Structures are given as C-alpha cells and as structure tokens.
Amino acid sequence: xxxxxxxxxxxxxxxxxxxxxxxxxxxxxxxxxFTYYFIIIALFSKFNNIKGFTMYEVLLCFAIIQFGFSSNExxxxxxxxxxxxxIRGDFDRLLLRPKNIILQVLCxxxxxxxxxxxLQAIIVLIIAIIKLNIKWNLMKxxxxxxxxxxxxxxxxxxxxxxxxYCFYTIQGLEVRNVFTDGGKHMAQYPIGVFSKGFVLxxxxxxxxxxxxxxxxxxFLGKNDSIIYGFxxxxxxxxxxPCIIIFYLGMKRYTSVGS
Amino acid sequence: xxxxxxxxxxxTFRVAKKKSGLKEAFRxxxxxxxxxxxxxxxxxxxxxKGEIVGYIGPNxxxxxTTIKILSGILNPDSGSCKIAGMTPWKERVKYVKKIGxxxxxxxxxxxxxxxEDTFDLLRDIYEIPEEEYRxxxxxxxxxxxxxxxxxxxxxxxxxxxxxxxxIAASLLHNPEILFLDEPTIGLDAxxxxxxxxxxxxxxxxxxxxxxxxTHDMSDITTLAKRIILIGKGKVLYDGSLKKLKxxxxxxxxxxxxxxxxxxxxxxGIISKKKNKDGYELVINNKLISISELLTFLSHKISIExxxxxxxxxxxxxxxxxxxxxI
Numbered sequence: 176x177x178x179x180x181x182x183x184x185x186x187x188x189x190x191x192x193x194x195x196x197x198x199x200x201x202x203x204x205x206x207x208x209f210t211y212y213f214i215i216i217a218l219f220s221k222f223n224n225i226k227g228f229t230m231y232e233v234l235l236c237f238a239i240i241q242f243g244f245s246s247n248e249x250x251x252x253x254x255x256x257x258x259x260x261x262i263r264g265d266f267d268r269l270l271l272r273p274k275n276i277i278l279q280v281l282c283x284x285x286x287x288x289x290x291x292x293x294l295q296a297i298i299v300l301i302i303a304i305i306k307l308n309i310k311w312n313l314m315k316x317x318x319x320x321x322x323x324x325x326x327x328x329x330x331x332x333x334x335x336x337x338x339x340y341c342f343y344t345i346q347g348l349e350v351r352n353v354f355t356d357g358g359k360h361m362a363q364y365p366i367g368v369f370s371k372g373f374v375l376x377x378x379x380x381x382x383x384x385x386x387x388x389x390x391x392x393x394f395l396g397k398n399d400s401i402i403y404g405f406x407x408x409x410x411x412x413x414x415x416p417c418i419i420i421f422y423l424g425m426k427r428y429t430s431v432g433s
Numbered sequence: 434x435x436x437x438x439x440x441x442x443x444x445t446f447r448v449a450k451k452k453s454g455l456k457e458a459f460r461x462x463x464x465x466x467x468x469x470x471x472x473x474x475x476x477x478x479x480x481x482k483g484e485i486v487g488y489i490g491p492n493x494x495x496x497x498t499t500i501k502i503l504s505g506i507l508n509p510d511s512g513s514c515k516i517a518g519m520t521p522w523k524e525r526v527k528y529v530k531k532i533g534x535x536x537x538x539x540x541x542x543x544x545x546x547x548x549e550d551t552f553d554l555l556r557d558i559y560e561i562p563e564e565e566y567r568x569x570x571x572x573x574x575x576x577x578x579x580x581x582x583x584x585x586x587x588x589x590x591x592x593x594x595x596x597x598x599x600i601a602a603s604l605l606h607n608p609e610i611l612f613l614d615e616p617t618i619g620l621d622a623x624x625x626x627x628x629x630x631x632x633x634x635x636x637x638x639x640x641x642x643x644x645x646x647t648h649d650m651s652d653i654t655t656l657a658k659r660i661i662l663i664g665k666g667k668v669l670y671d672g673s674l675k676k677l678k679x680x681x682x683x684x685x686x687x688x689x690x691x692x693x694x695x696x697x698x699x700x701g702i703i704s705k706k707k708n709k710d711g712y713e714l715v716i717n718n719k720l721i722s723i724s725e726l727l728t729f730l731s732h733k734i735s736i737e738x739x740x741x742x743x744x745x746x747x748x749x750x751x752x753x754x755x756x757x758x759i
Contacts, residue, residue: 178557178558181553181554181557185543185546185550185554188545188546188550189544189546190545192546192586193545230624264539264541267501267506267539268536270505270506270529271505271506271524271532271559272559273529273530273560274528274558275526291457338593426508427508428507428508429507
C-alpha cells in the first residue's frame with residue numbers, strides 16, 4: 176500500500192511538471208462535466224419527477240456513480256488504460272517486479288486532472304443530500320458509505336474484466352464501453368426508471384442496481400428493509416470473478432516484440 | 434546441475450495473417466487467418482554462475498523471446514527451465530528478486546521525474562534494507578558516473594546518460610543474474626565503452642551471471658567468452674568465441690602501397706584491386722599465410738608501406754548467418 180501511495184505521489188509530481196497544461200485541463204474538465212448536471216436540471220424543469228424520483232434524488236444517484244467512475248479514473252488509471260500498458264510493452268516491466276500484478280497496474284498510471292470530476296461529484300452529492308431532508312440514522316450513514324464504496328468497486332471490476340480482454344487481442348475493446356460508459360450513463364438514473372429487462376440485466380449480469388437502486392430505495396425511505404441497505408456488499412462478491420478472469424488472461428499473455 | 438538449466442523450450446505465437454490494402458483489412462476484420470510462428474524451437478543450454486554469455490542472432494531469431502521466458506515474463510509452451518533452483522514463470526515474485534533486466538529499447542525510469550526518485554521507488558518495491566540500498570546506490574553512482582545526472586528529469590537526459598541510469602536501476606537490488614537486451618543500442622563510443630567496462634567490472638567483483646543480447650559485435654568481443662548463436666528459434670552454435678573465429682575468420686585484408694604493378698596470380702589471393710597508391714588484396718588464411726604472402730610480395734615488388742587488417746567480426750557474422758541460412 177505504501178508503494179501505491181508513493182507512486183501516486185510521483186504521478187502527481189510528473190503531472191505538475193507541466194503546470195499550465197494541468198491548470199487548463201483541470202478548468203476545461205470542470206466546464207465539461209457541469210454540462211452533465213445541467214442536462215438533469217433541464218430535464219426536471221419540464222417534468223417534476225421520473226417514475227416517482229425527484230430531481231435531487233436523481234442527482235444523488237448521479238453523483239454516486241460519477242464518484243465511483245472518476246475515482247477509478249484518478250486512482251486506477253492503469254486498469255482503465257490497460258491496453259496502452261500492453262501495447263507499449265510496459266507490462267513486461269511490471270512482471271519483472273516482485274509485487275502483486277494488479278497493485279502494480281494500479282501504480283502504473285493515474286490522472287489527477289480527473290480529480291475535478293471527483294470534486295464535482297462530491298459537491299453535487301452534498302447539495303443533493305442537504306436538499307433531500309433525509310431522516311438520518313446510523314444505518315443510513317452506513318448505506319451511503321457502502322453505496323460510494325461499491326460504486327468504486329463495480330467500476331474497478333468492470334475495468335479489470337475489460338483489461339483482461341487485452342491479453343487476448345493486445346487491443347482495447349470498444350464493446351467494454353457499453354458496460355463502462357454506457358452502463359455509467361444508465362446507472363446515473365435510478366435503475367428502476369427503466370424497463371424490467373434492463374433492471375434484471377443490471378441486477379444480475381452487472382450489478383449496478385446494487386450500487387444505486389436498492390440501497391437508494393432504503394436511503395430515501397422508499398423501502399425500509401435493512402437488506403436493501405446492506406445490498407451494496409454484493410458488489411464486492413462480484414469483484415472475485417473479475418480478479419480470476421484477469422489472472423486467467425495473464426496466463427495467455429504473449430508480450431510484444433522488442 | 435548448472436546455475437541456469439534450460440531444457441527443450443518451445444514457444445509458438447499465433448499471428449493474424451494480413452495482406453496490405455484497405456479491402457484486405459476489411460476482409461481480415463471479418464475472417465482472420467492465423468499463422469503459427471515458432472519463435473523459440475526446442476532450445477536447450479546451461480550456464481554456470483559467474484559466466485558472461487553473448488546471445489546473438491539476426492533480428493527475429495528469438496533472442497528477446499528467450500530472454501522474456503528466462504526472466505519469467507512469458508510462459509513457454511513446453512520445456513523446462515531451472516534458474517537458481519526456481520522455475521521463472523511459476524515462482525515469479527520470488528524469482529524476480531534475484532534478477533535484473535535492462536531492455537535497451539524500453540525505459541523503466543519515470544519519464545518526467547529525476548532518476549533518483551525512481552530509485553527510491555524501486556527500493557520500496559524490492560524491499561531493499563535502507564543500509565544496503567545506500568551503499569549499493571553510492572557504489573553505482575560512482576561507477577557509472579551518475580552524480581550530475583541523477584537529479585535531472587529523465588526526459589532531459591541523453592540516450593547514453595539514460596542508459597547508465599537504466600543499468601543502475603536494474604542493479605539496485607544486487608541481482609545474481611543480469612539480463613541485458615541490447616544495452617548499447619544507439620550509444621556513442623564513449624558511453625559504449627563506459628557501459629562495457631562497467632559490466633566487466635560487475636562480473637568480476639560480484640560474480641554476477643550476465644546474459645547479453647546485442648547486434649554490436651564489439652560488445653561480444655570485449656565482454657563474452659562464450660556465445661550462443663540462435664536463428665529461426667534454434668540454437669545453432671554454443672561455444673567459445675575463439676573457436677568460431679578460427680572457423681570463420683578466414684579472410685585477411687592487406688593494402689600495399691607501391692609504385693610497381695602486380696602482374697601475377699597466386700593460390701590464396703581471393704581478390705586484387707588497384708587504387709591510386711597501390712593494391713588492396715584479400716587473402717584466404719587457410720591457403721596462404723600472411724608471412725608467405727609477404728615474402729612472395731617482397732620478391733616481386735618494392736613495398737613502401739603495408740597495412741594488414743583482420744576481417745571485421747561483423748562481416749564474419751554475416752557469413753555465419755549465410756552459412757546457417759538464417
């Protein structure tokens with residue numbers, strides 16, 4: 176873990192080498208991502224709810240997914256851009272180091288410019304929570320934290336599976352964007368607003384529903400079952416096959432020419 | 434049991450067969466044909482502790498693939514390999530602590546920050562004790578002459594400076610085996626010399642086993658007593674450089690400065706070319722010795738000056754490759 180934070184620090188150090196570039200990208204990212212939130216606000220100026228979810232409820236959901244996605248972009252960039260690691264041949268280098276491979280991939284890259292998304296997600300999250308008048312209790316705090324955690328975990332898992340595919344083709348896979356970006360856009364709204372097929376898919380195949388639908392129902396007081404509150408934990412189980420798939424892929428690694 | 438034991442290792446790559454042109458690109462997008470390429474085919478050898486072995490062969494012969502298998506990056510399809518009692522691709526984490534690898538064409542240093550920061554990170558990765566780290570680092574800085582460059586962002590270093598830092602980075606954990614994959618590629622004469630001297634010293638002082646691939650034959654002549662030649666994935670020659678030289682170095686180049694004309698034929702003279710000062714001769718050592726030729730020449734003509742040159746080793750290698758049809 177010490178190594179991870181140390182390399183994170185070094186990435187920051189090397190990004191700060193290009194100071195002007197860093198500031199400009201940071202600002203432009205902020206502008207781009209506020210448009211996402213404006214879309215939701217615009218939508219709700221026409222309709223005052225979607226299938227019973229109000230604007231702040233949707234924003235909360237949105238912020239949680241953005242939080243998970245962008246923390247992966249900042250802290251697990253190496254998995255997100257795994258194809259580059261393989262194509263450039265840098266993966267060979269990682270295999271020569273006496274440390275866990277997934278940890279090293281995490282150490283290999285990070286993108287601090289994206290931390291502005293993270294910041295935005297947190298701001299929106301706070302605004303939404305204040306406006307929602309939640310009846311707080313300990314369990315709700317736990318549920319909220321679990322939702323944030325599982326949001327990070329689920330994207331990590333999906334990135335990991337997408338990365339495994341690189342072992343077979345030495346190429347990034349656009350299909351994976353259906354599950355990451357596409358999934359992200361779907362999951363930004365409470366899954367329940369979609370038709371039943373989608374709900375089943377995002378419950379059992381990629382468990383987005385456990386990140387921001389079932390726990391959300393509990394959090395908002397729409398369902399009182401405590402099981403719903405703890406449901407994000409299922410996502411952690413989902414991570415296990417993702418890791419196994421990654422290691423199976425690694426056995427097939429063929430490297431690139433010198 | 435030798436320190437490094439490689440037994441009948443094979444590795445096949447499956448590559449998509451592609452023809453040029455957009456139409457073909459579309460076709461291969463839909464239906465792909467594959468070719469199996471044997472990068473390494475039934476290779477066996479053993480290396481003792483403390484040896485320096487030059488691993489040579491033309492481009493695409495399988496040199497890098499072998500290095501990647503030996504360093505645990507790739508799993509071979511078949512065969513076995515024991516290095517210091519371990520199988521590289523099975524006990525990866527334990528094994529890689531004992532080896533250092535330098536890829537001449539790939540950098541392991543962080544591009545935008547000084548090399549010293551990379552060194553510090555490597556200390557944590559390899560869990561090198563502080564005391565040991567400090568002495569090794571000091572030693573490497575001294576021997577590779579890094580004092581002035583270690584605090585400059587790597588991207589601003591010249592290739593030669595960077596290569597010295599690369600080598601230092603691979604040796605911080607005092608590995609028992611060092612793999613060097615084209616360590617002198619693109620370096621100028623001074624840097625090359627520095628790198629070679631350093632490798633020699635390392636081998637002598639720490640008995641590090643060194644396996645070196647290169648296309649620069651002077652690397653081999655200065656460093657390795659033993660060479661392994663591979664081509665098309667097979668071991669073609671394994672033995673001393675001297676023996677190979679005796680077998681292949683059969684031509685000597687002699688340039689004679691004279692005003693007279695040479696008008697004779699003699700067995701053993703392969704070619705004769707006139708230039709403005711005299712003649713350039715190529716002789717076959719097996720048919721005529723240099724002293725024989727000199728006595729012969731001095732009887733025929735008056736020699737003002739003479740220069741004798743052995744066949745360059747590069748040319749010898751070309752003939753060697755031709756002989757083995759690789």
